[in-house]
Amino acid sequence: MVMHPSIQGTPVTARLDGDIVTVSGFPGLPITRPTSPEWAAVARKRGEIFVSLTIHTWPEGPAAGERDTWKFVESDETIGNAVSMLIPLT
Numbered sequence: 001m002v003m004h005p006s007i008q009g010t011p012v013t014a015r016l017d018g019d020i021v022t023v024s025g026f027p028g029l030p031i032t033r034p035t036s037p038e039w040a041a042v043a044r045k046r047g048e049i050f051v052s053l054t055i056h057t058w059p060e061g062p063a064a065g066e067r068d069t070w071k072f073v074e075s076d077e078t079i080g081n082a083v084s085m086l087i088p089l090t
Contacts, residue, residue: 005085013090014049016040023051023087047089054082 005012005025012025019040023031035043043049056078058064064072072078 004088012085012087014043014051014087015090016043021049023049026053043089048086049089050084051087052082052084054078056081 007025007027010025010027012023014021014023016035019035019037021031021033021035021040021043056072056075058072
């Protein structure tokens with residue numbers, strides 16, 4: 001049985017417009033992000049995306065490099081304070 005995520009009764013969904021993904025349903029947290037064509041193609045094929053949100057504070061600021069980004073993503077503190085979900089494309 002597939003369970004679709006919801007928050008306070010509102011479904012969490014994702015939409016792809018070209019290579020732009022928009023996630024809806026998080027109160028006060030609109031998410032619209034550009035993606036790569038490869039990422040978008042995989043998301044369309046699977047019909048869902050994986051999203052992980054954390055309350056661990058991002059320490060590097062907006063100009064962090066790829067190495068610092070992966071260090072943050074893979075840290076025990078980030079993972080331990082995260083919620084992850086599969087969100088269907090609509």
